[in-house]
Every structure is written in structure tokens, then in C-alpha cells.
Amino acid sequence: MRSRASSLAAEDPGPKSGPEVPLSTVLLFESGIGVVGLLIAWAFGIEIRLGRTDATALAAAAAGFAVLAALFIVVVRVRWVPLQRINAKLSPILKTLFAGRSLGALLLISVVAGVAEEILFRGALQQIAERYLSPAGAIVATNVVFGLAHAITPAYAVLAFAMGVVLSVVLVVSDSLVAAAATHAVYDFFALALYLRSRRGCPASK
Structure with missing residues (x-):
């Protein structure tokens, strides 16, 4: 029996270490979100302005990232049941999409x-x-939608709402969509790389 079990173990290659979803699929899906945004803007006659790329935009992006990073660390470290449910729901999703990817691939996705x-x-x-709304009302309404779009759990929807508010404030303070996008991208890369490393799903070095 022991030799048979050893033989079966040797034949079983074990779980795949790489991501289960091709990189091209992830990039295509994410790009599609941007295309939807452009189509909505076109339909409503809205110009997507990149805005400023000066020191104010950089400072706003840096401050926004610091707040988002702090929220991420709280979610990962604090042992509160709703936050633990977020981790439990996110772990298999992140493993499927991102585990085993190189840092370069994570950066591109982010x-x-x-x-x-x-x-x-x-x-x-x-x-x-x-x-239709005041600036504050527009921020709230936009990020209710943002939170619902990320409603993996009720707590995660609230967390996404809060993070979306931070990104909206970055946009308003800096008058720069570039600053908001940079904040979002840098945060995503930071969160993915750190989360996967902490779960021993460390990105490949190649």
C-alpha cells in the first residue's frame, strides 16, 4: 500500500503553479472596461480629459496611494469577521487570475x-x-456604482466605495485623470504583489 501511494504521488504533478486564466484574457477584459467608458462618454457628449501632470497631480497621486495602501494593510491584518470574509472570497479569485505571474505581468495588468x-x-x-448633482453628490453616486461593481462581499463593496471616494478626491484635487489612474494602477500593483507574496503565491522572478 505504501509503495502504491508513493507511486501515485510521483505520478501526480500536483496543482498548477501558474495562473489559470491567460494574460491576454485578463488584459482584454480590463481593456473592455475602458472601451465601455469611452462609449458612454461619447454617448453623453463628454470629453475624457487627461488633465494636469504637474507637481500637484503627483502629490495628489502620492497621497491617494498612501491612503489606499493603509486601507489594504488594515484589511489584510485586522482579524475582523467581515474583513476575513473578504480575504476568504478574494484568495481563490486572485489565485486563479494572478498566482505565478511575473512582476512584469502584474504591472501590465495593473x-x-x-x-x-x-x-x-x-x-x-x-x-x-x-x-445632475453637487460635486460631493457626484462622488458619492459614482462610487456607489464602483462599490457595487466590486461587491464580492458586502464588506468589500463598502471598502471599494471608500477606495473609489479616495480616487475621486484625487481627481478633483488634482484636476487630473492621469493622477487618479496612476494612483489606481500603483495601488493595484502594490496590493497584488504583496497579497500574493503573503499567500506564498509569490510572482515569478523572470
């Missing part, structure tokens, strides 16, 4: 996702909301 989601939510939807 940049595409950050740019695409900001085009949709802050570039298009927030400008539409500003036509």
Missing part, C-alpha cells in the same frame, strides 16, 4: 486596469453625475 477603470468611473460616470 496599468491597464487602472487606466480602464478610471476612464469608466472617474472619466465618464463622475462627469455625468456632476451634471
Whole structure:
């Protein structure tokens, strides 16, 4: 029996260490979000303005990233049941999409996702909301949608709402969609790389 078990163990290659979803599929999906944003902007006659790229935009992006990184660390470290449920739900999703990818691939995904989601939510939807609501109301309305789009759990929807508010504030303070997209992309890369490393799903070095 022991030799048979050893033989079976030797024949079983074990779970795949790489991601289960091709990189091209992830990039295509994320890019599609940006295309949807551009189509919505076109339909409502909205110009997607990149905005400023000066020191103010850089400072706003840096401050926004610091807040998002702090929120991420709280979610990962604090042992509170709703936050633990987020981790439990996210772990298999992140493993399927990202485990085993190189840092370069994670960076590429983060940049595409950050740019695409900001085009949709802050570039298009927030400008539409500003036509009907106050600036604060537009931020709230936009990020209710942002939170619902990330509603893996109720707590994660609330967390995504809060993170979206941070990104909206970066946009308003800096008058720069570039700053909001940069904040989003850098945060995504930081969170993915750190989370996967902490779960022993460390990205490949190649």
C-alpha cells in the first residue's frame, strides 16, 4: 500500500503553479472596461480629459496611494469577521487570475486596469453625475456604482466605495485623470504583489 501511494504521488504533478486564466484574457477584459467608458462618454457628449501632470497631480497621486495602501494593510491584518470574509472570497479569485505571474505581468495588468477603470468611473460616470448633482453628490453616486461593481462581499463593496471616494478626491484635487489612474494602477500593483507574496503565491522572478 505504501509503495502504491508513493507511486501515485510521483505520478501526480500536483496543482498548477501558474495562473489559470491567460494574460491576454485578463488584459482584454480590463481593456473592455475602458472601451465601455469611452462609449458612454461619447454617448453623453463628454470629453475624457487627461488633465494636469504637474507637481500637484503627483502629490495628489502620492497621497491617494498612501491612503489606499493603509486601507489594504488594515484589511489584510485586522482579524475582523467581515474583513476575513473578504480575504476568504478574494484568495481563490486572485489565485486563479494572478498566482505565478511575473512582476512584469502584474504591472501590465495593473496599468491597464487602472487606466480602464478610471476612464469608466472617474472619466465618464463622475462627469455625468456632476451634471445632475453637487460635486460631493457626484462622488458619492459614482462610487456607489464602483462599490457595487466590486461587491464580492458586502464588506468589500463598502471598502471599494471608500477606495473609489479616495480616487475621486484625487481627481478633483488634482484636476487630473492621469493622477487618479496612476494612483489606481500603483495601488493595484502594490496590493497584488504583496497579497500574493503573503499567500506564498509569490510572482515569478523572470
